[in-house]
Amino acid sequence: MTVAGFTSTGSKRPEALFGLVDPGPDLPIRMRRSAGPRIWDDQGREYLDLLMALGAVSLGYAHPAVMAAAREALERGGVGSLAPVEEERLAGRLRELLPWLESIRFLKTGAEAVAAAVRLARAATGRSRVLGCGYHGWLDLSSGGPGVPTAVQADFRAIPFDDAARTRAAIREADNELAAVVIEPVVDGAPTIEWLQLLRAETERVGAALIFDEVKTGFRLAVGGAVERWGVVPDLVVLGKALGNGFPLAAVGGARRLLDQVGRTWISSTLATEFVALAAARAAVDQTVALGVPAHLGRVGGRLHRGLARLAGEFPDLVSAAPGLPEMCYLRFRDDAVGGRVAAAAARRGLLFKRTAYNFVSLAHGDGEVDFALGVVEEALTEAARC
């Protein structure tokens, strides 16, 4: 094996999927093709997918309009030495749909876009400290661990999700050293409006930027993500995943006074402006609006989430809860190994099921797919219960 650690996306390792380093020939480990709600592995076996490329695909794989836009951009060369027309066009469309994005910058990955948001906030405030809540990618901001300098880690502190008292205390403690608070608006469940409003008020009080990391929630909970759903407007929003329906694109957008910091600091990437992903994203965004995708995800995802909650109740020895929202949900297993066994048993029956946060439906998932998935998960739980 030449790819270090099996694959460059940690969550696609067999160990992450099934809890097994070497899962054997009956489980899928590498894939060849994807279409609609399905993928095919390197043995040609077909799977209904509930991972949807880790939530990157909300319209279904190989959505015709997105593929056509990408193909057309590819035919025009896909990349060049000037800013492509697609960049300003997509930014304008996003601003039209999400008016709180006064100004926008594109990047390739969610982690990069969060890093850019924090860089903008630090440049604007002249401060270093950051409070965060949730997962923000592999870069130094919140991932910690070997290889991350202690000085970098010292500038970051985690705050608990939806805990108003501890959030207020952490912001007040950091006070005039605080550059930004960056949160995922959904962690295992919805936030209370009180927490979001407290974040808004307290960051304003100390002069720090409030950043919503909407990499998972953008274009999924609503076209305007958590901002649209709960009505609290941060200073910066980070988008990724569904923005490009699987094409590599992320963005940071928000208050012009913060985005204008790009003139003072340096945020730039050679291929941020290849225009295949920009064109694909424009099509993906237009389809998301035209087809009412978030409403579909809420409805079909609700069927999945209710089904998982029922199964959690039926297998209390194995499962403690079914956290999440209709649009992103999972089973919380009492034991990691059991979760792995259930995911493996589901895969043997033709379903890719995430054993931790989150499973995602797409526009290509209907009631039939969800009912099939729930039937498979029930059988997998029954099999795991016998062990």
Ligand SMILES: Cc1ncc(COP(=O)(O)O)c(C=O)c1O
């Ligand atoms: C909320 C959130 N932010 C940031 C990231 C990082 O995005 P990427 O893996 O594209 O760097 C992720 C990835 O799962 C995410 O869920």
